[in-house]
Amino acid sequence: MLSIKRRIHLLVIIIISFTIIGMFSFHFFDYWNVIVENEYKKTKSIAILLDTQLEGTYEDLLADTSTLNKREKVRLLNKKLQPVINNVTKSFPEYGSGYYSKKLQSIVAFGPNFEAGELLDIQANSPARIVYKTKKSYQFKAYSQTRNSQVVGIYHPVIRHGEVIGVTWANIALTDVFELFWVQVKKRLILVIFILLIAYFGTIYITRQYEKGLSIFRNRVHKLDISEEEKRVFSPELMAVYNEVVKAKEMVVDNERKYQRDITEKILRAQEQERKRLSRELHDGVGQLLYSILVTLKLVENAKKECRIEEQINVIEGLTNSSIEEIKRIALHLRPSSLDDLGLISSIRSLVERYENTFQIKVDFKIVNFSRRLEPELETTLYRICQEGLTNIAKYAETNKAFITIELAKDEIQLEIADRGKGFNTIEAASGENNGLGLYGMKERTKLFNGIFRVRSKPGEGTAISVRIPI
Template identity: 45%
Template sequence: MSMKLKIYFLTTSLVIITAIVLLALSVHSIWSHIEEEKFQEVSSLALLLDKNIEGTYEDLVKINGENGVTIEALNKELQPFIDKLTDAYPGYGTGYYVKELNSIVAFGPDFKKEGLIDISPDSLARNVYKTKEPYQFQNYSQTRDGVVLANIRPIIRDGEVIGHTWGNVLVEDMNSLFVKELKKGIGILIVILVIGLIGSHVITRQYIKNLKDFRKRVKSLDLNQQQAPKFGADLMEVYNDVVSSHVALVESEQRFRDVANAFEEFIWETDLNGNYIYLSERATHILGYEPHELIGRNTVDAVIKEDQEFIRKTLEKHSKEKTGFRNLEYRKITKDGELIYLSTNCVPIFNSEQEVIGFRGAARDISTKKKHEQQIQYLAHYDYLTNLPNRSSLAQAISELIKENKPFALLFVDVDHFKTINDSLGHTMGDDLLKHIGKRLTDSISSSDQVYRFGGDEFIIVMKNFEHINEIKNRTLKIVDYMAQPIFINNQQLFTSISIGISKFPTHGIDYESLIKNADMAMYTAKENGRKQFIIYADEFGENVNEKFELTNNLYDALNKEQFLLNYQPQVDLHSGKIVGVEALIRWQHPTKGMISPAKFIPLAEETGLINPLGLWILRRACLDRKQWLDAGIQDIRVAVNISIKQFQQDNFVETVLDILEETGLDPTYLELEITEGIAMNKHQDVIKKLTLLKEKLIYVSIDDFGTGYSSLSYLKELPINQLKVDQSFVQGICDGNYQILQSIITLAQAMQLNVVAEGVETKEQAEMLKEFKCSIAQGYLYYKPMPAEDLLAVLNPYNLTC
């Protein structure tokens, strides 16, 4: 083979081999990076699911003896959180498996109920039950129906593995990502290869041509005659070969720079002191600095202060050990002032004596990955709606306070009537209200205290730094009063209040569960006592909880066993004293507990769903009683029946009322329906439609407890109603000078041609002031107490209709 062919062959081979090596290194680097990143992310998801679980699975598994019901209950508890995670991180899968049930109980994405089955006997996930350690692998996933990279994390409670969580990502998705990343660099690599081949060919041809010319010139004595004999033709040829090799080396370095800049990492070199001696052009894209701006500067320059010492010690350690390092993460400020996260791999640089003289490596920007990790970490400890610490953070904080063994108080806060607001004004308004309440609670506490979102409309305040119980009471009273102020959301005024139950460490409990339970019982006692107040836990509250449980069970039988009855309270004309109507009030005649107040069992009926059949019974019974009075000759008196929001929201509500009227034979003009402001504000057009149908049938409609709800005047004037019933709280304060709101309501009603009923009139002074305000009708103990139907019939004698 001629020298010419050898040169062509060698230069071409060098270019091709260089390209192949660079391609292989790039492929390996990209895949390793993707695989490592995905394993870290699925591991974070599995860890997040483990931390999301409160208590033990045993509490949930024993909901019912049948596995199907238990799996369904667990799925209902856990699936929403998984759905949020898989929505937030598309492409990733995750889920829970319970060992006792031998079943997957929740998973995503693409949840299907049929997927709630046992894992296969040979599943690699079973390894964690032996090792009790997280396990990651690549294998087939039955929930994703494909090969995945997975991280299995054992759920360990009381030292035993009771199940596991997992995070996974489809290898198919990773392949797509790998191809996408590879395509970014392959085009440039091909161009470089082609340019290299063409360049080497041109250079070689030109070199040979120059060599021939040189030889010709030597032969033609064009070269310096004194130099030619001194070096000879062979030495001159070697000299020219060296020159050509130098040119090829420069071009090879340029090719290396081009390839290095084609990928995400930037290449760097430092001396033994950590000063930059080389940076690739990619550094400009990541750091914002041109390479020459950083040459000579120390690598810790622009690194945030908290990470500088760590980097210095790392370089010093590996310099002594003569080793490199991988995945060194630190934070740096770019030229534009942006904080970024970098991950660096490097190897030591040795001199001829094998002494470390510096380091050479590559760094990449991992800010996006860190942001995702921080989001996952945030969701594990903070409530996404209110941005308050969540239940997990609360449990951790309480545990730390208990270890300190210093007194603290736990305030269990519940928003009064939140369900009514949520049902009436919609979930969006409800969410906005919770945000405002969370912020207002935070504003109302001391700097040493902390508010937590416990769930739903429940919050927890951890109160510290108090000397005695009276200080707790005073600080809590300020919170209750502050929260009673109106809240404005979207130009709408909402009146809210809170009920608070308080437990104190260590007096009312020495662990998290007992403190929460006792504060919860105290809070429910505060609600039962009228709301808008706080109560400190006492031992007898446990007995009240048992009583509530017993009443709830008895409530199911009360309707069938005819334990309910109606009392009626007359309403009188303030000027003539004539009875113009009666309000039906339900009572529960319990076989062993005697008469039970509606304040105790109506909330239970709403919680259990019995409010609808109970409401139908009240309406039917009231219509039957009024028909009996009509048959006895009692005319011109309406019977008023309270309608719950759940009753009114039923699509067939109007038809149901008309059916009962037809069934009992009562003329519609003798029936009055009382609805709350909350009902009036819910789905406004639907409310107007139903009220219009009722009015067309000559049924009288009143807004009950007016002034305590959320009505706006623009909505109120559109409602086809006949009457406003003013809440007794406005009536009771008029003799003390607090009459402006009541007077405004009466004036408003008169302007809208509506009657006004004042509830809770107990004194003659109140009655006289109501007359002055031109209120038309009154109801209260000053005139009549609620009474059974048979007693009312005697009062309603045609010859005794005045008081």
């Protein structure tokens, strides 16, 4: 797709070409006709001029020399008329002119190259005959032997006592007409080319200005900052674009805010749930145990009298041990200390062991090429993802087998947690309003490490969660 600038330039070039072609084919064609028409008029005035100059010199000269033969008569007339013809020729050197005598049926004088005594009879098809008949001027365009070229000219009747006694004529060679035409064309052509050049460079100048304006506008849009004054300078179309951009930007900011709000809300909700769970566990687990210890201590107090202290102390020991176990269990769930001491693989292994015992789900745990420690936050992330993945399988998959594969490839860690259980519709789950936090949390944790998180699942075909984190 061409840029607007290129398109305007192309358009101008096309317009210029068509204008020049149009000028030639219409205007100049007309112009040629006008020039030819002018030449007819001019030759007519020359013919008339010749007529008046010859006044009183021709046919009547022959009146008393009627004994001469035709050739002698023509020669005599030639001699008499030639000075007049020469006079006219001197004033109009490009034009040919002359006189046909009707009586002698011959040209009796013409310029500029005439040899006295030549006998030039009127041809049978000469238009002079039409003039004799119509007594009117006759325009012609024909080949002239005497001028050896195409000529345009006129025959003009010479009338004495109401009778046509001959014709004067004048003509001009077409090559000369063409020269006249070309001089005029050149004058106009230079003007036309000059105007078109101005149009072309004007267009280039305007498109440059436009581009400059556009680049300033682009800058302003980039910064989203157009002053009131500039608003008047930029065209309404650009301002419309600008307003759209501002609107879009506001929308993005709005969405961002909404997104942030959403996340905060989810985090707060998760925190709240975790606190609830902790409080429940403390209340139901440790709280109950400690309460039992307290009750048992009361019993010890009473037992002092009955001497059953040893028995009660055993009970307190048992309860205290249970409390310690319970607190350990809670602490482990919050953050296994083994993660810091023994590393990720061992921690997952003990998670798997506890999981298998609790849920009666067998876990196929595969470790490929995993021999080094990772940074603590990354280890925690992978551990949490395993934890959540396994919990989801226990909650939803309705299966008795799970798979975990963890691999340290050349430049990334790949973790997959899969089952062949119930599966679910990932699209529906993603668009559902009451989504849990598990999958979302896994994804967010992965994103923090610039990793890729993917869930593949279909109803009836199991679920696979894959995490790839570059290192």
